[in-house]
Amino acid sequence: MRNAASAAFFYGLHHKTYFSLVLKKINHMKFLLITLSVALTSALHAQPLNLKGDQGGLLSLGVRTTVSTFNGHADEGTGMGMGGQFRLQFANRLNSDWFFDYMRSNIGDYASRTDYHIGWSVLYYFTDQQTPRIKPYILAGHCFDYTRLVSNAEPNLFDERWSSAVQAGAGIHFNLTDRLDLSLVGQYMIHIGNEVHADQHADGSVHFHEEKGGASLEGHLLFNIGFHYKIADLW
Amino acid sequence: MVRYLMMLFSVLFAHQMNAQDIYKGRNTLEASATIAPSWMLNRNESNYYLMGYLEYHLSERFSFRGDTYFFVDSDQDSPFFRNASRTFFGVYAHSQKNNWDRYIGFQPGISLLTKNPYSDGIYTFAPIEARLQVVPSFALTAGTSFYVWKYFNFFANLTYINSTLGGVAGGPYRTDEFVFSAGLSFQVDCSKKK
Numbered sequence: 189m190r191n192a193a194s195a196a197f198f199y200g201l202h203h204k205t206y207f208s209l210v211l212k213k214i215n216h217m218k219f220l221l222i223t224l225s226v227a228l229t230s231a232l233h234a235q236p237l238n239l240k241g242d243q244g245g246l247l248s249l250g251v252r253t254t255v256s257t258f259n260g261h262a263d264e265g266t267g268m269g270m271g272g273q274f275r276l277q278f279a280n281r282l283n284s285d286w287f288f289d290y291m292r293s294n295i296g297d298y299a300s301r302t303d304y305h306i307g308w309s310v311l312y313y314f315t316d317q318q319t320p321r322i323k324p325y326i327l328a329g330h331c332f333d334y335t336r337l338v339s340n341a342e343p344n345l346f347d348e349r350w351s352s353a354v355q356a357g358a359g360i361h362f363n364l365t366d367r368l369d370l371s372l373v374g375q376y377m378i379h380i381g382n383e384v385h386a387d388q389h390a391d392g393s394v395h396f397h398e399e400k401g402g403a404s405l406e407g408h409l410l411f412n413i414g415f416h417y418k419i420a421d422l423w
Numbered sequence: 424m425v426r427y428l429m430m431l432f433s434v435l436f437a438h439q440m441n442a443q444d445i446y447k448g449r450n451t452l453e454a455s456a457t458i459a460p461s462w463m464l465n466r467n468e469s470n471y472y473l474m475g476y477l478e479y480h481l482s483e484r485f486s487f488r489g490d491t492y493f494f495v496d497s498d499q500d501s502p503f504f505r506n507a508s509r510t511f512f513g514v515y516a517h518s519q520k521n522n523w524d525r526y527i528g529f530q531p532g533i534s535l536l537t538k539n540p541y542s543d544g545i546y547t548f549a550p551i552e553a554r555l556q557v558v559p560s561f562a563l564t565a566g567t568s569f570y571v572w573k574y575f576n577f578f579a580n581l582t583y584i585n586s587t588l589g590g591v592a593g594g595p596y597r598t599d600e601f602v603f604s605a606g607l608s609f610q611v612d613c614s615k616k617k
Contacts, residue, residue: 251512253531253561265595268587270531270559290533292559292589300590341592343554364485368514414531415514417487 237366237418243318245423246283248275250371252414256291256303261385264301267293271305275416280318283311285327298394299339299386307331309355309375319369323361327375330354335379337386339394347396351381355410367418378407446522446570447610451480455578455608459492465597469498470507474604478515479613486515488528490562490582492602503598505539505553509584511562522570527563534558534586536598558598560586568608579605 239246254269269291277283289305309329317323332352339345357375364370383399383406447453456475463470473495478488494507513530537555566580582602589595 251531253559268559268561268585270533270561290557290559292557292587294587294589294595297594300595302590338590340590340594343590364514364516365482368481368485370514413529415529 237421239318240421240423243277243280245421246275246277246418247420247422248369248416248418249273250275250414250416252287252289252371252412254289254291255411256293257409257411261295263296263298263386263388265294265296267291267301267303269303273414273416276422280316281313283313283325285309285311285329287331295337295386296388297340298388299337301386302336302338304334305331305353305377306333307353307355311359319363319366321363323363323369324358325361326356326358327373328354328356331377333379335384337384337396339386341394345394345396347384347386347398349382349384349398351379353377353379353381357410359412361416369416371412371414371416373410373412373414375410375412376407377410444573446573446576447480447483447519447524447568448612448614449480449482450612450614451610452613453478453480453576453608453610455606457604457606458495459602459604461584461600461602463503464599464601466503468503470502470504470600471495471497472509472602474602476608480517483519484517486517486526488513488515488530490530490532490564499542501542502539503542503596504536506537506555507534509534509560509562509586511560513562515564522576524568524570524576526567527565530562530564532560532562534560534584534598536586536588538588538591538594538596554591556588556590558586558588560584570610574611575607575609577606578608579603 251272254271256267256269269289271287271289273285273287275283275285286308291303293301295301307330309327311325311327313323313325315323334350336348337346355375355377357373359371359373362370385397387395389395454477459472459474461470461472472492474490474492476488476490478486480486489512492509494504509532511530511532513528515526515528517524517526535555536558537553540553562582562584564580564582566578568576568578570576584600584602586598587595588598
């Protein structure tokens with residue numbers, strides 16, 4: 189009972205400290221809101237998109253949510269990620285995505301997996317039209333990635349891997365306005381590097397294994413949903 | 424007599440509605456902050472957040488919007504979260520009729536979550552480490568706003584937040600929530616005057 193009261197007391201103290209931190213954060217938030225407001229009103233001013241020539245040079249900024257299905261090992265669950273990207277169009281039918289994704293997934297109830305992807309893809313459109321309501325495409329590209337596996341019970345027990353990967357898939361832009369689109373993408377990514385995975389042994393201990401040589405071509409299926417806004421026509 | 428008065432009132436009301444100004448449109452910037460209660464979908468627990476948003480209307484139909492939530496407290500003596508903040512950015516689609524706006528939105532985002540190691544009534548002096556986890560999340564929102572003047576409006580939103588807290592002992596934990604927010608919001612017309 190005494191332990192419970194003490195723990196509750198310390199928890200209360202911590203909570204008050206956290207509340208003061210929240211108030212400090214609000215001040216930061218005010219500053220950020222004002223800065224963002226000024227930036228938005230000057231840079232983002234909604235205007236019709238006037239092209240300088242063809243569609244080459246269009247630059248878009250976007251955010252996206254990623255669902256990652258790791259299917260290499262039995263205990264690895266579906267992952268959720270978020271990321272951002274910019275899109276630079278080279279020609280009427282040729283575009284490129286330059287992305288960063290941060291993804292988390294769980295390995296049973298004994299470990300977690302974090303993936304960082306930074307890379308690019310080339311998009312090929314089946315139409316020359318600039319903003320049809322629906323614009324399908326195929327894509328292929330390359331990325332560098334960092335993977336970290338950590339034991340849930342013991343955070344100092346982990347394994348990590350740097351590797352690169354190739355990806356290919358297909359997607360659709362839903363053009364909501366001249367400048368704004370919703371994009372859905374499905375792609376398969378194959379990692380070219382050492383394969384890593386976690387196991388829980390019968391005694392409950394967690395072990396990480398790394399297979400050198402990259403022979404397994406570990407891969408996962410990724411689905412992205414994202415929004416992009418065309419901010420400029422560079423050439 | 425009553426019928427006559429009702430007809431007269433209807434005509435006057437319709438005339439008034441037609442003549443009124445529209446206070447939200449392309450290039451409107453709006454922001455607000457309020458206290459927002461939530462219901463955790465996988466636990467019998469309610470949280471209270473301090474939330475704020477900033478929204479820029481590209482047109483009558485679409486807007487960019489960023490939302491931030493800071494966890495303040497919960498209805499439990501020993502809350503599930505020790506610290507939590509969630510930030511989202513995405514696009515909203517609007518259906519506007521005069522000054523009444525209805526909308527839905529999708530926002531990818533990040534949640535910074537720290538589980539309270541003493542939640543579930545577990546009190547111990549054992550040094551349990553509370554680790555901050557960076558959790559990818561997304562938010563789906565449906566809501567409505569009524570613009571009563573050129574500088575403010577009343578709003579009400581219901582937001583579903585999807586997140587899973589992994590990387591902690593005993594986990595992973597689903598931390599999905601419904602968050603309700605309502606209040607007064609401020610807006611300015613940022614159109615360039617000619």
